[in-house]
Amino acid sequence: MTDANLDPIALVEPLHNTSGVLLRGCGSATPTRSISNDELGKRVDTNDAWIRSRTGIAARRVVGADESLGELSGLAAERALEMAGWKADSLDLIVLATSTPDDLFGSAPRLQARLGAVNAVAFDLTAACSGFLFGLVTAAQYIRSGAMRRILVVGADQLSRWVDWDDRRSCVLFGDAAGALVIEASTDGTDDLEGFLLRSDGSRGAVLQLPQVTERCELIGDASHQQGGFEPIQMNGQEVYKFAVREVPAILASLLNSTGTSPESIDWLLLHQANQRILDAVAERFKIPNEQVLSNLAFYGNTSAATIPLMLDEAVRDGRIQPGHRIASSGFGAGLSWGAALLRWSGPA
Structure with missing residues (x-):
């Protein structure tokens, strides 16, 4: 049979002995500085009533001079690992969902080094505000295939870098933060x-x-x-x-x-x-x-x-x-x- 006659669909073997996914621990971190609507109104033509009525937002956190997205990601990850009772070197994979990395080549490897997750491969995933959910689903497939057992998924963004702080239509909306979730393979068929x-x-x-x-x-x-x-x-x-x-x-x-x-x-x-x-x-x-x-x-x-x-x-x-x-x-x-x-x-x- 020649290559031209091969059906690529037929070549894909169905997965056997797939694992379920368990949600084991979560963590988060936010910048110290909170900026209220009234404070923002000192820079642009807006006020608390206008912002709240249209968005429900009263304040937002902004990364300060002594903070970074990498630091927030690390703190969120450490707190998730602590809740799960895991050591970082038990992780197989780190997925960092972000559209605002500290390094355009990727920030996940630096997070891996910070945590001491020496056995984990790490990569960034970019899907903007959908990023964490896309990252979680992606990570789950590695577990379900049996390729990996423990995974850290982090969603983190520092949109304050890219906001026009003189545009009242958009600057009122965004803030900075990081959140993390650790997941592992189930052994009894349970799937979260x-x-x-x-x-x-x-x-x-x-x-x-x-x-x-x-x-x-x-x-x-x-x-x-x-x-x-x-x-x-x-x-x-x-x-x-x-x-x-x-x-x-x-x-x-x-x-x-x-x-x-x-x-x-x-x-x-x-x-x-x-x-x-x-x-x-x-x-x-x-x-x-x-x-x-x-x-x-x-x-x-x-x-x-x-x-x-x-x-x-x-x-x-x-x-x-x-x-x-x-x-x-x-x-x-x-x-x-x-x-x-x-x-x-x-x-x-």
Whole structure:
């Protein structure tokens, strides 16, 4: 048989002895400095009432001169490992979901070195505000295939680097933070990742982007080179809002349907923390009571890939999320990208 006659689909062997995924520990870290709406109003023409009524945000954290995204990622990871009772050298993989790395070549290896995770391979994953959910689903496949046993997933962003702080339409929205989750293979068939769906639509990507600088500089003769760097965040707020309130309920409905899950069986709704009106609209669509909708948006703003693990860690540590609780989660943002996952919290063994 020649190569031309081979069916590539038929060559893919089905996986056997696949493992389930257990959520074992979480952690988070935020910058020290909190900037309130009233403080921000001293720089741009805005005020607390205007921001709260449109977003639900009251304050945001911004990385200071003696802090860094790497430091926040490390602290969040250490706290997740501590909760699980794991040593860093037991990790097989580190996935760092970020769109704002300290090093454009990748920050995950530096995180690996900081933790002393000498047995782990580490790489960055970029999917903006969907990053943590995409990273978690990616990591789960390594476990399910049997290739790896313990994995650290970190969602961290420092969007304060790329915000135009004189644009009141966008600067009020964003903050800096890091959140982490450690997962491991189950030995009894239990699976805390009950289902997921992921989507992308690059045709709509221009409504929320952080584009590269297009300036070119003379190189030699008639040759030129492009100047490195990026423009500030560019966003069409109305289009992003319409995208979120349409696509998030739709993908959650598809996930619940495909897993045979009723909205009444969900203990918590954990969405990307972008706008309180989006959270309220999704909860209303599925008739989920407000007290079951997790939100800390008021205190941190939109921290991109960090929002879901940051909120998860807060709710686990204050006792709201208990072992066995079912969580419907969705991340959405630039790309455009969005996804949903149905999770259970096992907690430390």
